[in-house]
Amino acid sequence: MQVAEWYTLHGKMPRLYVPAAFAAGERLTLPEGPARHVTRVLRMGEGDPLVLFDGYGQEAGVHLADIGRKQTTVSIEAVWPGSGESPLAVHLGQAISKGDRMDYAIQKAVELGVAAITPLYTERGDVRLKGERGEKKRAHWQAVAASACEQCGRAVVPPVYPPQQLEEWLAERHEPLRLMLHLATGNAFAHHAPPESIALLIGPEGGLSDTDISVATGNGFTPLTLGPRVLRTETAPVVALTLLQHHFGDL
Known part of the structure; x- marks a missing residue:
């Protein structure tokens, strides 16, 4: 059974992230979080269908096989490659x-097909995370x-890397197209040849500092603006990623 057949047979159903190896014909014990979600939140019962994805590109059509106090198992009926990833x-x-x-x-970036996310400490940013608090x-x-992957249909969960200083992240970048948003530049987005990455x-909220901009420019980043209005720091990636996916990806 393939993905189209599974959805045709069962219609819309929950998708859950379960980082495990899938093999058709086998049973799988759900981790505590997904098990609690399907049994206590969704109130699903034995025999009900759902879709699992492993976070690395594989999906599985399963039925709830056994719901117990200590564990919940599913029977894996079919396995197929996910199809929600952007080519960009x-x-x-x-x-x-x-x-x-x-x-x-982060949520909206994932919905828009981002491949990886690194939280950054910048000169004007006033959030600092250390030790156990940072890891949590x-x-x-x-x-x-x-x-966000469960909601939007992606089967690959993009990594959210540990926070870095801006300078460290910039020095590690080798993508052929490197862009930074900076309202004061007046440089509008131009359509380049499709890049590989x-x-x-x-x-941050207060914008990149002159020092941040200078270091980024020195590492091959092109400053650009998304128009005359100032976008909030959480709105800017949504607009920028939408433009990039429209020009180079799958929107």
């Missing part, structure tokens, strides 16, 4: 913002990315 690989460098703004930026925050952002830099 964009690595987003997103300045860390306060509250739920960072969650929003990164794990939370990775979970946001996985949840892109690095996209988004600054």
Whole structure:
């Protein structure tokens, strides 16, 4: 059975991220989080169908096989490659913002096909994460990315890397097209030849500093504006990624 047949047979159904190896004909014990979601939140019962994805590009059509107090298992009926990935690989460098703004930026970037995300410390950014707090925050952002994949149909969960200083991230960039948003430049987005990959830099609420801009320019980044209006730090990646996917990707 292939993906089209599975959806034709069962219609719309939940998609869950389960990082495990899938093999048709086998049974799989769901991790605690997905098991609790299907049984206590969705109130699904034995025999109900759903789709799992492993985060690396594989999907599986399964039925709930056994619901117990200690574990919930599914029977894997079919396995197929996911088809929700963009042909354009964009690595987003997103300045860390306060509250739920960072969650929003990550969620929407994933929906728009971003390939990887690195949270960044910039000169004007006032969020600093250290030690256990930093690791918990990164794990939370990775979970946001996985949840966005469940919603939007992607089978590959983009990595959310540990936060880096802007200078470190810039020095590691080798993408053939490197862009940073900077309102004051007046440089509008121009349609280049389709690149294999892109690095996209988004600054914090207060914008990139002169030092940030100088270092980025020295590392091959082209400053550009998205128009005369000032976009919030969580809105900018949505607009920029939409443009890039329209010109070079699959929108």
